[in-house]
Amino acid sequence: MALPVPDLDDRTYADLVQEGVDLIPRYARRWTNHNAADPGITFLELFAYFTEIYLYRLDRVSDATKAKFLKLLTGKTPSYQTHEELEGKIRESVLELRRPFRAITGDDFERLAYEASGRISMSRAVQRAQCFPRWNLTAATEEDRKRDQPGHISILFVPQNPWADEETVQAITRRIKKYLEPRRLLTSKVHIVGPRYLDLGLRISVELLPGSSRSEVIKTIKGELERFFDPLRGGAQESGWPFGRSVYVSDVYRRLEAINGVDHVTGVKFEVDDHARLRRNELGEIVEAELRAEELVRVRVADIRVEHSV
Numbered sequence: 001m002a003l004p005v006p007d008l009d010d011r012t013y014a015d016l017v018q019e020g021v022d023l024i025p026r027y028a029r030r031w032t033n034h035n036a037a038d039p040g041i042t043f044l045e046l047f048a049y050f051t052e053i054y055l056y057r058l059d060r061v062s063d064a065t066k067a068k069f070l071k072l073l074t075g076k077t078p079s080y081q082t083h084e085e086l087e088g089k090i091r092e093s094v095l096e097l098r099r100p101f102r103a104i105t106g107d108d109f110e111r112l113a114y115e116a117s118g119r120i121s122m123s124r125a126v127q128r129a130q131c132f133p134r135w136n137l138t139a140a141t142e143e144d145r146k147r148d149q150p151g152h153i154s155i156l157f158v159p160q161n162p163w164a165d166e167e168t169v170q171a172i173t174r175r176i177k178k179y180l181e182p183r184r185l186l187t188s189k190v191h192i193v194g195p196r197y198l199d200l201g202l203r204i205s206v207e208l209l210p211g212s213s214r215s216e217v218i219k220t221i222k223g224e225l226e227r228f229f230d231p232l233r234g235g236a237q238e239s240g241w242p243f244g245r246s247v248y249v250s251d252v253y254r255r256l257e258a259i260n261g262v263d264h265v266t267g268v269k270f271e272v273d274d275h276a277r278l279r280r281n282e283l284g285e286i287v288e289a290e291l292r293a294e295e296l297v298r299v300r301v302a303d304i305r306v307e308h309s310v
Contacts, residue, residue: 009055016048066090073097103183106131106153109190113155116179117172126172127232128158130243130294137294138191146293154191155180156243156294162195162231163298169194195231197298198291200247201271204256205305212261214306220259222301228255229299244293249286271302 011019021044024031034041063086070078070086073093080086103109110129117126137154139145159172173192184190202225208217228234228251234241252268270278270289279288291297 009058011052011055013048013052016051017045020044020048101183102185103180103188103190104185106133109153109155109180112180112183113157113176113192116176117157117159125160126157126176127160127162128240130156132156132294135294136189136191137193142292151187152189152191153184154193154294156193156195158195158231158240158296160232162296164194193294196292196295198272198277198289198295199298199300200229200289201300201302202252203267203269203271203303203305204252204265204301205267205307206256206265207263207307208261209263210308212308214308217259217261218304218306220261221256221304224255224259225252225299225301229297231296241296244291244295246291247289247297247299249288266307267305 021034021041024034031040036042036045063080063083066086067078067080070090070093078086078089080089100108100111103112109131113126113129132154134148134150134152135145135154136147136149136152137145137156139147155176157172157176159168161168173194177190177192180190180192204221206217206221208214229241229247232240235245247270249268249270253265256262256265256268270286272278272289277290278286279290281287289297
């Protein structure tokens with residue numbers, strides 16, 4: 001047995017008039033004459049009268065009228081046999097309208113990139129997406145990529161396997177681009193690019209606490225550094241290394257000195273192909289490997305030197 005549909009609004013004419021009078025002191029303190037002879041009260045009563053009429057009609061909309069409204073929403077005449085079936089179609093249509101379709105803001109583009117990946121096999125699913133408005137990350141030169149270009153939007157994604165081959169990355173790129181094409185604004189130009197990495201080699205020297213296992217500590221160091229700089233589960237929040245967040249020597253020191261068995265760190269060296277990415281302090285020591293705004297880091301532990309403290 002279907003439950004009776006409740007009244008959507010059961011206020012009467014008297015309720016509406018009283019509610020209006022009660023609101024007068026809040027919005028018009030100088031209006032102190034609330035008698036029926038006051039012209040303002042006359043208007044208030046008139047509005048209450050028409051409001052009550054519309055409230056009366058609110059619960060008395062026929063199925064035929066609802067079907068016409070539904071046709072306006074969907075563009076086609078709904079087919080239904082019962083009142084409940086029509087109500088279900090209306091509910092589905094309203095929920096679909098609430099679901100954002102058009103890509104306008106950066107958040108919209110990122111959300112739609114995730115949606116597009118949901119239609120691809122899990123091995124290719126997008127795990128992270130970042131929008132770069134007014135950038136064209138497919139441009140040939142670094143200067144053109146970073147130049148302010150109104151109307152251009154770049155979406156950078158990281159697949160479930162951050163180290164996926166080029167074929168997989170291109171498949172995801174094509175799928176997202178196709179999915180966004182009917183959803184973008186007519187004047188916008190959307191560019192989809194896969195993950196970009198700075199390859200960073202690490203050479204580490206540590207001294208161990210007495211009794212610590214050399215092999216176990218080396219294994220732990222490698223695992224901890226790979227996890228900390230991981231594109232999907234790294235960083236301080238463990239939600240992936242942030243895009244464009246440079247790597248500092250102090251980051252490595254903190255991670256190493258928190259490992260059981262490590263007494264202290266005696267040295268950390270960075271190795272990159274582009275030496276211009278390395279920043280030094282006043283003493284000439286390397287303190288930072290600089291990442292571009294759209295980059296992540298791919299760490300390789302090149303060497304670990306371990307000595308036991310005396």
